[in-house]
Amino acid sequence: MNKILIVAEHDGHNLNAAIAKCVSCARAIESAHVTIAVFAADPTAVAAQAANIAGVDTVVTVAHAANAHALAATLAPQVAELAGGYSHVFGPSTTFGKDLMPRVAALLGAPQLSDVMAVESATRFRRPIYAGNAIVTVEVAAGTQLVATVRVASFEAAKAAAAAAPISAATLKAELPTHTRFVSISAARSDRPDLQTATRVISGGRAFGSAENFQLLYALADKMGAAVGASRAAVDAGYAASDMQVGQTGKIVAPELYMAFGISGAIQHLTGIKDARTIVAINKDAEAPIFEVADYGLVGDLFQIVPELERLIAAGK
Template sequence: MSNKILIIADYLNGELIQSTARAVTCAQQMSPTAIDVLVLCDDGANIAAQAAKLEGVTKVLQADNDANKHPTAAALAPQIAAAAKAGEYSHVLGPNTTFGKDLMPRVAAKLGVAMVTDIMAVHSAHEFDRPIYAGNAIITVKAPEDQTLVASVRCASYPAAAEGGNAEIETTSFDAEIPSHTRFVNLEQAKSDRPDLQTAGKVISGGRGVGSEENFKIIYDFADKIGAGVGASRAAVDAGFVPNDMQVGQTGKIISPELYMCFGISGAIQHLAGIKDAGTIVAINKDEEAPIFEVADIGLVGDLFEIIPELDKAVS
């Protein structure tokens, strides 16, 4: 069976999101005969052009439809299922982001197959590693080879595919019944000049030990000084110190920065699951028994309100 792979493009505000390029890298490890990217938009020319530049991409399918102006999973899933059948794809991959978690199970249901979630390592085209028990264990799963494989990719486990490709762009359409029971109302998103948490090369996070929403300013200021994204533990989010879109961990965002610095975070299993792919982990905590020190490359026992000003001076 040929491994013809279809990747669903993830985009926002007319720009391709890096999770798509990471999914391409994952697909390249499955001995593919072709890697196609599907762009579902109302006017996807710019997004398709960006996808065509990714190395390893064979073809980009641009399917413009007014129903995709504000894409919802309910509207996209029937079109993806139709594309998978029409192109006789063996694999349909999406990112394990908020977008993919909502979308890919619907695609699997439309195709009448089970799905593999959160692929973090590829052994073969149908055998993968994925995390279980809040990331505390890794399991190897094998999917049937006689049916379409629908899967989501753990983006933190793969580098983004480089640019330099020149794939063909094909405009197309699909005969799919798009439901009307789900309708777009509006989009609310946080606006920040800081690097995106899931793609930043450096991330600074704060936990319950920061103490308050006002105290988080010391985290923001230090992050801005070194050009880092800002994250938080679930405890900090639950305490109301920061909004939930900053949460890092199994139930938040899975990240893989080159440098991860955490202040006042004890290191619950769920948080560690979100940072396991980070390059260098630096932990600062007053409790020398904090679990975070077991995984940190560099650990410092001390008061973050004394240490951050010293770090601030060192990088000035």
């Protein structure tokens, strides 16, 4: 049996949608026994959500005031203590998982695979390298404890369970450091869907020319129920917030529909969107590389096309 521990990402109230995708990845391993670990000040609500994912065998909660904010230095010793006896320790390939899991791996003395995109067996996995320009198949020796982050765009979310998995509470001995302290988070509060789980994403590039012009995109997004992303160039230029960046070093998205406005299509951006079901590119430059990967391409001026799309989509509703 392969015992797999998945570290839950949450905001204290809601389980992150990435976790149901980690469960699908774990379930792809033969004879998997899947446990979700919830570290929180009060894990009750999040644990209940975790227990309701199909394919989850057990949920373990660790309640501690120090777990009110997800600090890798605080969480890692707890995850490492809990991980004894597990063959695999998974986290999502989000900034939460990317921050935490290598720290856990080092405490365990275990190797880590980042961004697992496919499972071939309990010891053999596939992952992208060089911004997705190559896919490598990697094998660990049988019996080696493995830490991994799951590339969430590569997996469908596990469905809701027919019956909830049992939840148990664990008490850990790990000494928690005080050298790392949470100060604040400034999240751009938005009613729009989350970029990484949205079914529709529309992104803008440097062609918008200003943060004000990005408003055109927000107006269209609101008509479509879409999340808004941006190219690195647009973020660097200050037109969009850093948490909107899509690509190799930003967010990987996998929506049903991705629309790129004024984005030329650098390889680093394309790696973040190639799991989208349908890609639409709108660009002034007919030679832009984005058209090579687009299902639908439209050459033209985005300052005319974006408002026109907004009008046409609103009219059709």
